[in-house]
Each structure stands twice: as C-alpha cells, then as structure tokens.
Amino acid sequence: MHNYKKLALIVASALALPVAAHADVTLYGFVSGGYESLKTETVSGEKKTLSRVTDNTSRIGFKGNEDLGNGLKAIWQVEQSLQIDGANDLSTGTLGTRNTFVGLQGGFGTALLGHYDSAYKRLTDVGLNVMGDTAADTHGSNNVYSRREARLKNSVHYTSANFSGFQFGASYGFDEDGTKSADRWSLGASYGNGGLKLGLGYDQADLDTATEDNTNAWKAAASYKFATGTFVGAGFERAKTEYKNGNPSRTQNDWLVAAGQDIGNLQLVASYGKLGKQKNGAEKEGEAKQWLVGANYNLSKRTQVKAFATKTDNESGASVRVDTLASTGFAAGTDQTVYGLGLKHSF
Secondary structure (H helix, E strand, O other): OHHHHHHHHHHHHHHHOOHHHHOOEEEEEEEEEEEEEEEEEOOOOOEEEEEEEEEOOOEEEEEEEEEEEOOEEEEEEEEEEOOOOOOOOOOOOOOOOOOEEEEEEEOOEEEEEEEEEOHHHHHOOOOOOOOOOOOOOOEOOOOOEOOOOOEEEEEEEEEOOOEOOEEEEEEEEOOOOOOOOOOEEEEEEEEEEOOEEEEEEEEEEEOOOOOEEEEEEEEEEEEEEOOOOEEEEEEEEEEEEEEOOOOOOEEEEEEEEEEEEEEOOEEEEEEEEEEOOOEOOOEOOOOEEEEEEEEEEEOOOOEEEEEEEEEEEEOOOOOOOOOOOOOOOOOOOOEEEEEEEEEEEEO
16 A cells, blocks of 8 residues: 555645646556456366456556757656555555656667566567457466567667668666676567558577576567458567577477457457477477457547456466466466456546
C-alpha cells in the first residue's frame, strides 16, 4: 500500500500545479481487469479449477519533454504497475517498475537511459500478441513465443530516426555486479509500409557461470493488415545457450502464427504457437503448444470489452504458462486452460 500512497501523492501534486508549469506533462495508462476461470491438469492427472477476478497489467505513467532548440528535446517517462484486484504488489515497492527513462531526442534519433524494453523486444513487435496484457499473452520468458524479449534494468538505448519506414536500434544492460560479468545487449531493426510490418532482432546475455558462457537468440517476424481489416502474421525465434570447456550448445526454437478480422467495432483474433524441444546433440524434452481465440469490442475509443479462451499443452520438462500469477509452485508438464471476460479503460 505504501507504493500506491506515493502514487496518489504524485497525482495530487501534479493536479495542484499551475497549468503552465506542467503543460508538457502527460498522464496516461489504463485500468484493466476481468473474470477468469482457470483449469490446470498436472502430469499425474490431478485437476483443479479456480474462478477469480484478476488485474490485467493495469498501469499509470507520467511523461513529458522540453524543447531545447535546434530540433533537440529532453524526454522523460515514469511508469508504474497497478493492481486493481487487491492482490499483493508484485513490484519492488518503488516507483518506475515499468518503462522509465530520461533521454534526448532529435534528428539523430532517440538516446535514453533507465529501465526500458530492449531493442530486440521493441523493434520485432509486429502485433502478433493479439490478446496481450491478459492471461492469454503469448510473448515473454514464460510464454510460448518471443522468450528472449526483456525490459533491461541499468540500461542505455538508442533508436534511429525513421528512414522511409526503416528503423534500427541497440540496447545495453549493465549487470552492475562486481563479482561477475553478466551484461546483456541487443540489436533490432524494423520496417513499416502501409499494412506491412517487418522485424528482425538479436539478443545476447553473458552468464559467466562455472559451465555456461552466454545465451543468445535471433528473431524474425512479419505481419500484414489488409484494407478489409484482415490481419495475418507470423514470427520465428531461435535461442541458444553456449557452454564452456567445449561442451555442445543447447538450442530451442519457437514460432507463432496469428490472425484477426475487424468487423465494425468488433475484432476477432486467434493464434497458435509452439515451443520446440531442446536440442543438445540430441532432441530432449521441453516442447509446448498454445492456442487462443478471442474478441475485442470497442465500446468507445478508450473503453474495450475483451473475451478469450486459451490453452497451453506442456510436454514433460516444459513449463509454458498462461496464468501470470502462477510464478511459484508451477510444475513442469502442467497444462492450463483459461476462459476470460474483461473490461479495459485507457486514459
């Protein structure tokens, strides 16, 4: 609760300022929650069903800029997670748990430092996460696709200006642990033209353990939205762990296909993704699959109703999960099915 008291204090202070003093400051975010029915089945056949009201990654942020002249601007942002369902705070208890930074922007592009999404994550995003920020999210380290995307602490970032639809960027995250060297860096490039979006990225994290040297991955993704409102897209990622002492590396592929159709205020969506088996000289366990179907209905430009059904099918050794709250006590090989109905309001 201490965290939210600080948030309330900041909001109240901002509203109390004269208009001219914060004319370049924007308050933004969204509040999103829903009802879900979660079913789990373990490898041993044990089945459980849970009904709940859950928060869907609600957030609040403040951002602004100052014109420094000659086309140069100072930019900043502070973004914080919220939880409307009364669950325990999953953050660190401080502000800025989400994308938070200070930087400069001009004709050269954008340079910033802070806690921010890597170039690998940002520039390979072509809209495949058709039910993101819900239990049906398909992207992330615990999900079926784009498992190497990350938000980097203690990091610096550069994103180029837009050159006829083409952009590129780089990120570097400092480990800041004097006992080891485990920095992380990533590269990304994107291209957009009308309904076409393309993304390509590379990410590497040094591990500096007794047996592991680094993990690295590359990803390619593409999507297209037709004038008819039809959306199609696909992405592929290949991750590798490099070992020391001449031991063979371990690789694992993942891929996702997605589609959608706009019908007035209604958008129908679906996707299917697969995490392949680990390969380390021979195929091993670790395979998982996820499907989802859903719909978004816009009640207005800022308010949206969401409905979805999704399921993960984990083979032995795999622990892809759709339940974002199951960060502890989740056994490998457990399957999950979620049916959800929610409401989202953006501001």
